[in-house]
Amino acid sequence: MSKSISRRQRIRRRIRGKIAGTAERPRLSVFRSNAQIYAQLVNDADGVTLSSVSSLAGSVKTDKLSKIEAAKVVGVAIAEKAKTLGVETVVFDRGGFLYHGRIKALAEGAREGGLNF
Numbered sequence: 001m002s003k004s005i006s007r008r009q010r011i012r013r014r015i016r017g018k019i020a021g022t023a024e025r026p027r028l029s030v031f032r033s034n035a036q037i038y039a040q041l042v043n044d045a046d047g048v049t050l051s052s053v054s055s056l057a058g059s060v061k062t063d064k065l066s067k068i069e070a071a072k073v074v075g076v077a078i079a080e081k082a083k084t085l086g087v088e089t090v091v092f093d094r095g096g097f098l099y100h101g102r103i104k105a106l107a108e109g110a111r112e113g114g115l116n117f
Helices: 003-018 067-085 102-112
Strands: 027-032 037-043 048-054 091-093
Touching: 027 102, 037 067, 037 102, 048 067, 067 102
Parallel strands: 027 091
Antiparallel strands: 027 037, 037 048
C-alpha cells in the first residue's frame, strides 16, 4: 500500500471512530476515485445503506462537466434522495479525503439541496 493510501486509511479510521449514522441522522459517506465520485446515506445502527448516488448514475448527467461540477451535481442529487426519505440532517463522512476540491463541492451541493450537517 502506498504512503498516501495508508495515510488516508488512518484518517478514515479516526473519523469513523468518532461518527456514526442513525435512522434519524444517517452518515453521508463520500468516496472519490480518480475519475468518479460516489455518495451514500448509511444507517450504521442497522448496517444499511439507505440511498446512493454516483457520477456514473444515469439520472446524474455529468458527461460534459468537469469533475468539480459533477461532484456538485452528485451532492444535489443525494440531497434530493434524502428529502424523499424524510432525512434533513446528516453526519458528513469525508472518508479520509481532504476537505477541498471535489469533496467540498459535493458538500456544498448537498447543502444547496437542503441537507444540514
